[in-house]
């Protein structure tokens with residue numbers, strides 16, 4: 001795999017499950033349940049830059065008052081995985097995946113994919129579409145869908161953006177970039193190398 005990008009060998013990533021064990025994870029790229037239908041991670045873990053992990057745990061605490069919790073799909077993603085996603089996505093759908101020549105904020109550990117679940121039932125909340133659906137239903141301002149789906153999507157976005165620390169992606173209601181995301185270097189460490 002060749003690229004002109006240089007990757008940092010050092011990192012400040014933390015494992016979400018270690019610093020905030022009550023956070024609910026559904027690490028889709030460790031399963032076949034993702035847009036490419038096969039696993040990319042050996043372990044169902046999520047990593048983020050330390051300050052971002054703490055910011056997220058604060059938002060999760062805030063959501064609890066309303067009976068919801070954050071459901072994490074993905075955090076840090078090795079650059080090699082972003083490269084596979086790009087290579088295996090047809091050109092018309094590439095606005096939904098990051099260009100490996102630029103790298104993704106997921107490669108910096110400064111973007112996170114997430115949704116909400118109901119604290120009482122443990123069930124994922126219905127949004128305008130599921131995670132990683134590459135259609136306009138994924139747009140964060142999509143006007144179709146049911147009123148309830150839109151209400152919950154907008155509720156999630158407002159709770160995430162209230163802190164002014166996260167910004168939703170225009171094409172993906174589940175993708176949030178940290179406000180200072182580009183200050184972190186691009187990484188291509190496997191999960192095993194982080195530990």
Ligand SMILES: [Zn+2]
Pocket residue numbers: 106111112113174175176
């Ligand atoms: Zn994402």
